[in-house]
Amino acid sequence: MxxxxxxxxxxxxxxxxxxxxxxxxxxxxxxxxxxxxxxxxxxxxxxxxxxxxxxxxxxxxxxxxxxxxxxxxxxxxxxxxxxxxxxxxxxxxxxxxxxxxxxxxxxxxxxxxxxxxxxxxxxxxxxxxxxxxxxxxxxxxxxxxxxxxxxxxxxxxxxxxxxxxxxxxxxxxxxxxNRNPSLGDIKKSRGYFVHHFAPSSLVSIPKNVVFVIDQSGSMHGRKMKQTRIALLHILNDLAEEDHFGLITFDSSIVHWKRELVQANEQNLESAKKFASNIHERGSTDINKAVLEGVHMLNAHPREDSASILILLTDGDPTSGVTNLEQIQSNVRMAIAEKFPLYCLGFGFDVNFDFLEKMSLQNNGVARRIYEDSDADLQLKGFYEEVATPLLTDVTMTYNGATNLTQTNFSQYYNGSEIVVAGQITDNRHNMMMFSDTNAIVESNGTESDSHIQRVWAYLTVKQLLEKELVLSGSEKENAKKQALELSLKYSxxxxxxxxxxxxxxxxxxxxxxxxxxxxxxxxxxxxxxxxxxxxxxxxxxxxxxxxxxxxxxxx
Known part of the structure; x- marks a missing residue:
């Protein structure tokens, strides 16, 4: 299949x-x-x-x-x-x-x-x-x-x-x-192709991860309790070669430790005690907290490792810098495309557009955590998706293709999948190449329907809408126009x-x-x-x- x-x-x-x-x-x-x-x-x-x-x-x-x-x-x-x-x-x-x-x-x-x-x-x-x-x-x-x-x-x-x-x-x-044992599976149809890339035999990369946890007053009750439970589960899943840090914030910042440390038994036990005693209070200074998390990762460079910043919050900034565009600009300049930022928005009233834009600007994604009995499992489930990085700075290069969907990915995680689609300009080319791995994969199938074309159109529309969210001026309007035209064309x-x-x-x-x-x-x-x-x-x-x-x- x-x-x-x-x-x-x-x-x-x-x-x-x-x-x-x-x-x-x-x-x-x-x-x-x-x-x-x-x-x-x-x-x-x-x-x-x-x-x-x-x-x-x-x-x-x-x-x-x-x-x-x-x-x-x-x-x-x-x-x-x-x-x-x-x-x-x-x-x-x-x-x-x-x-x-x-x-x-x-x-x-x-x-x-x-x-x-x-x-x-x-x-x-x-x-x-x-x-x-x-x-x-x-x-x-x-x-x-x-x-x-x-x-x-x-x-x-x-x-x-x-x-x-x-x-x-x-x-x-x-x-x-069942997957092709090579580094990918390519399907072609009517001048379009889609490539599914999901290698699993690669060696995992140690990670540096900082968790930035909102403990403002709006996190009271079940939200805070479930966050503590999720953190304890996540800490148990850290590998010994990982390095990690914990920050909680309201109007001020509380460090578990001021620098990243190895996930050994002693440090994990100390971190669990810290997580168990997080309590809600005060207002919300997202700008200061995220910038501190960026600083901790920048101060801890390690070769052959992958850095990740994870923010969990349930509301708008109410302390410190509160202008949303200014916060996004500050975070973008601080990260400078060195690692992804993942934003988890807790609850129905969270400003998800703000978190989504900030994540997209920094090669990450935003995920809504629904306030329900299994919220702790939702938090843990998201972490598990990014817990095992296998590749960093992945660039997909294709011969004889144009109008490609996203081809650059900051990280690839075990159990996930990279999907790229595009239009074929020269059918004589049945080969593709990963610039990161120097591997070549041959196209192994041709379909007779319009299915592949619709996958390309969908990915293109989705990514244009994401670009429209972070762009401004004429570039923003152009992305919106292209997304509208494709939406109408493909219904x-x-x-x-x-x-x-x-x-x-x-x-x-x-x-x-x-x-x-x-x-x-x-x-x-x-x-x-x-x-x-x-x-x-x-x-x-x-x-x-x-x-x-x-x-x-x-x-």
Whole structure:
């Protein structure tokens, strides 16, 4: 099997016998790699396809359809990320409408596995709730597996995390693929290629890591308790050849030690005592704390090692330098591209845009830690992803290719994966080269569909949106323009676009009553988890599960 992406379709039927218009709004928290790309409905025996338009134009078309009393649907991205989408469905009086939303997901390899996570949160027991998954090889060689999930109405109310409102969890499928023993796997299709690079036989690199922990007053209660628990787990996982430091901060800074030390038994025990006694207090001086972490790493150079700075905070800066752009500029100048900064934002009200921009400016990523019972596991899980660096300063160089996605990576970690896509300018070149390892890999497959091209388009759009976040002036507008053009061309729902499906004007709408100007339509609005971001909860017991596998020769 090749780890390119997954595709899923969700058919949903709404039937209302009222004489008034009904509006259903749902908010789905997906993954950062998901792009809805098909949305259509069945009504009166006809199929109406959704169309991706600029966000304002799509909203206008949907609003006009609602004002005419017609059935309509709208899928839009919430916020700046690609992980949360809002679906608005309007059902006309005396109508039964089936909407089907199809999305693609570029699965991201973490800790040596791909995780396909399907949110099962219909907010009510569903008579016919079925999920079936096919994990298939590309190209087809009869290798693969089916996964079936068919809970009854009663089981939807009686499972471990269920209630009268039905399921409130996730179906999680974890898998990995058989890999080419070389340093990569390249697929080509219609003038495009995608390269998956995930070597695992490399020797790990010792790391220098500084943890910068927010202990301001807003971290009180469960946040602080879970942070302490996570730190104790993380300290247990440090290798003896690693060097580390701990900083806590509110309006002032507290050092465990003023310089990095080796992760030997004595130092780890001392660090655990320090972590166990972290308590919330005061305001938040992010600027001073992060710059101190940078200073500690800069003062501790080690050859053949990888340096990492990890910030955990739950709020905006309220002490010291509070201008967000000034903080970002200070941190960027201090780090000077020497190592990555990873920002972990704790809770729903954290200024995630600020953390994301600061991470992207420093070759890192930002991750939201959801305030839930498993927050300590989320923190530990993130650390495990970056715990074992294998390569630093990786540059991917390709012959006969153009319009490449990101090719420079500050670090590569064990269990992860580097994915690069691009357009092929010369099909005679079947070779690629890593400048960091001086290794050459031959292209080993050609696909016949547009799948590879869509992977390239998705990665390009995602990276353009990230650039737009950190650029300014004409460069910022140009990146935004390119992202919009590709989103429209490939029918991607992004922060710049929405997908709308309406009945063409002129067709009979059979409306008995439509809202008058200024009148609020009757609404049904799911609440609780239906309108919240992913909380990390899982569905466990009480469900029938079935996994079958198709066998093929030689397996």
């Amino acid at each position: 090749q780890p390119l992406s997954s595709q899923a379709a969700w058919p949903t039927t709404f039937s209302f016998n009222y004489t008034r218009l009904i509006i259903v709004n749902t908010q789905e928290c997906l993954h950062e790699q998901i792009l809805p790309w098909s949305f259509f409905r069945f009504i009166d025996g006809q199929v109406y396809d959704g169309v991706v338009k600029g966000k304002e134009k799509a909203q206008q078309q949907y609003t006009e359809a609602v004002s005419r009393g017609q059935s309509a649907g709208l899928v839009s991205s919430v916020g700046r990320t690609l992980e949360e989408f809002k679906t608005s469905v309007t059902v006309a009086a005396h109508k039964k409408v089936t909407f089907e939303l199809t999305y693609e997901e570029l699965l991201k390899r973490r800790l040596g596995k791909y995780v396909l996570q399907i949110h099962a949160r219909p907010m009510q027991p569903v008579k016919d709730f079925k999920v079936w998954l096919l994990l298939a090889s590309i190209p087809e060689n009869n290798a693969g597996a089916w996964v079936y999930f068919y809970p009854t109405e009663e089981q939807q109310k009686t499972c471990d995390s269920c209630g009268e409102e039905g399921m409130n969890g996730d179906l999680v499928v974890v898998y990995d693929v 991607f729902v992004t922060p710049l676009t929405s997908m709308v499906v309406t009945k063409p004007q002129g067709e009979n709408t059979d409306v008995l009553h439509k809202p008058k100007e200024g009148e609020t339509p009757e609404e049904f609005r799911p609440n609780a988890a239906g309108g919240q971001a992913f909380s990390g909860r899982r569905s466990h017991g009480g469900f029938p599960g079935k996994l079958t596998r198709k066998q093929h020769k030689g397996e």
